[in-house]
Amino acid sequence: MRTIDMRTFVVLTRTRNFRRAAEELNTTQPAISSRLTAIERKYGSRLIERGSGVFRLTDAGELVLKGFEAALDELDQVSAKLSGSTLKRSSPLRLGAIDTVAATWMPDLIDALHARFPGVQIELTVDGTAPLLAGLMADRLDVAFAIQPLIDEGFRSFSSCMLQMIWAGSPRLIDPGHRYTPGDLARLPIISFAKASPPFLMLAPYFHDEKLLATNLTSCNSLYAIVNLLIDGFGVAALPAVSIRRELKSGQLCALNVSKPLPPMPVVASYQALTQQDTIRAMVETSRTVAGEFCARVEPGTAWVE
Template sequence: MKTFVAIVRNRHFGRTAQEMNMTQPAISSRIAALENELGYRLINRNERDFSLTPEGERALQSFESILGELDKLDAGLSGLDAPVLVPLRIGAIDSVSSTWMPHFIDALHQRFAGLKIELTVDGTEPLLRGLRKGRFDIVFAIQPLIGEGFRSFRSCTLQMVWAGSPKLIEADRIYSVASLADMPIISFPKDSPPYQMIAPYFHDEQVLASKLTSCNSLYAIINLLVDGFGIGAIPTVTIMRELKGGLLCPVKVSKRFPPMPIIATYQSSTHQDLVRIAVEQANQSAALFCEQVEPGMAWIG
């Protein structure tokens, strides 16, 4: 049962073998024996993407319930709290890791003593690929992952602002889209979700922004902006320190940049209790953060 639950969580036989310190043939043999015992196929093996049969879905619910009760029994006999035996694997973009992610992780640690959390900070596309392949339990990105076994919700929305060094920006000037396009712009890599927000901003006005420098790190972009290499559209909450310290200043524009949604997507099929609690805590942490920042910079929904 533990082997089956681990395979569903990892969505991959090889990674399950590595996690359980076993060979892949041994893992396959266990699943084959389990299917033979039950008399039903549990995993679809002829599809490119990992999926369970209807019987596999029912077996997963039963196995997790049984294993959970065994953990509670063991903990009760020993007088200890039931341990969380698997790490919670979280993926997040920079804009989340630098804002309400610390509160989220601290709250989870307070609720689950000994909980191991594996946090990966990356771009939206790598995070969604990793979630699809079973490398994450929940990710916070700009876009959702659509597919069987995944659920998504909007965690919060972040205000976006054009910003640059005071060496480049005229504080009292209102910049048109065309005037912004004439300036050097620091953006995220082409075809990435953040870039897909920037491109229409200019294209809708039939303006071409030709002086583009791409970078896949929010922190590096902020440093480039501070050093005066260009302007960029980034979440306001991520540069509050630089704005207050005068290292960056907001650009007054004739056309506002659209806000950035933060979408949470999680595996809905395994470790339902832990993931469910993590989802609830993510909502609470995001809501608390939005209440603490200045109005209009971040909001729920």
């Protein structure tokens, strides 16, 4: 099997579009179709169900994809070893992250990636979970660090870390010595992340379980803005403790003593697993290391690796 045919198959599977695959491989759509037909003829099986808006790997296609991924990965590693070169990347590394990651261990990850890929450009997109996963799906990102994984063909996910969630507010607004029940919290102004986001959706069962409803609620799509509103005494919010560790240490914010703790928030990395396996694998390995080192540095119980 020719290397170009294997690479064509994995690129087509990732992009799910003959035109985009042709553009990425600097060829034509008929050439992509011809290569796919040759592969299917060789294995005597239809590998991709396509047409009328449908693009789906068959069981045989899944098997062939895994084989091609492994083969291309090995070939890339052999080429790197024979040339004696370190990993290189001509195109930018496209990272996506939620606010919390951007405000905590993302700077360390960027430094580590620059050290591993000298001279590489890094494009960082900071957004909510849904837009990040959509960007990954549309091939605008290589890796996304979000609260939920992207579960789809051609993508893999792993847990980067878990973050302790706390209720926090300005000492001008809250009483650090009081033990707040869900009922107490429901009577306070609450600032949450954007509606329909995973952190926002977490609030509903927190109060509904107690047959309460937080009515004085303001949503915001920026962690930076939420923190500043808290410091100004605008309300209280449920946030990862590590994202406001400096404000807690300085006394600008206080953690509320609550009768009902919040569940931890996961940070999940999702990434494309079909092309440039050496580069993507290096990014993944580096992010695992950086997240682990960050968790070991911060206050115990505020961030951990499962």
